[in-house]
Amino acid sequence: MASDTRHALVLFSGGQDSTVCLAYALERYAHVETIGFDNGERKPAERASRVNVRQQLRSRFPRWAPRLGDDHVLDLSLLEQIGSTAPTAERESEMSAGGLANSFVPGRNLLFFTFAATVADRRGLSVLVGGMCETDFSAYPDCRDNALKSLQVAISLGLDTAMMIDTPLMWLDKAETWAMTEKLGGEPLIELVVEHTHSCYLGDREHRHAWGYGCGMCPSCDLRGKGYETWLESW
Ligand code: ZN
Helix, strand or coil, X not given: CCCEEEEEEEECCCCHHHHHHHHHHHHHEEEEEEEEEECCCCCHHHHHHHHHHHHHHHHHCCCCHHHEEEEEEEECCXXXXXXXXXXXXXXXXXXXXXXXXXXXXXXXXXXXXXXXXXXXXXXXXXXXXXXXXXXXXXXXXXXXXXXXXXXHHHHHHHHCCCCEEECCCCCCCHHHHHHHHHHHHHHHHHHHHHHHCCCCCCCCCCCEECCEECXXXXXXXXXXXXXXXXXXXXX
């Protein structure tokens, strides 16, 4: 029995964080659907991961399988149009000083949650689950707890229904995310995350490390690898 009778929609990219969020939601909520956003930047490895992770969760975790419902994919190529509008010279230099690409779409997580809420409302789902985290990516203000709490209020008022935003990773570092993975699904879930999720910014599926596939050098691989090592040491 799920501890919470509500139905949830998980923002699911096929990466490590959203996969752990999906496992968390399957453990907690009575019915769970997933949503993905294709913004034109998605690598083939990420698309394959979404499908593989859902299949693996279904086949290896019989207690979760009956709760896992439909997957929805929205074409958000309009984000490319936004990312190709010219920033002012002043904003461009601010963005590049902050390590953001010229094509970066500010506040995109607000858009993702708002789109997810419109689908959730149509599907009778009242919880939105996302892997946003203040600990590792505090550079993104739209991942912060207060931003998402106020978005929850705006969405609930705008749809005239109680829509909760649930961010189980908000205060965890990457080592704690690995620990949470183990707690939710033991060794089989760790194996699934290592083997089937994809987080590398470069889309590298050639290099296999103890913590999974990736280039090993981009900021995402760096966080994932260091978190894994810290988690192992803490055992
Ligand atoms: Zn990488």
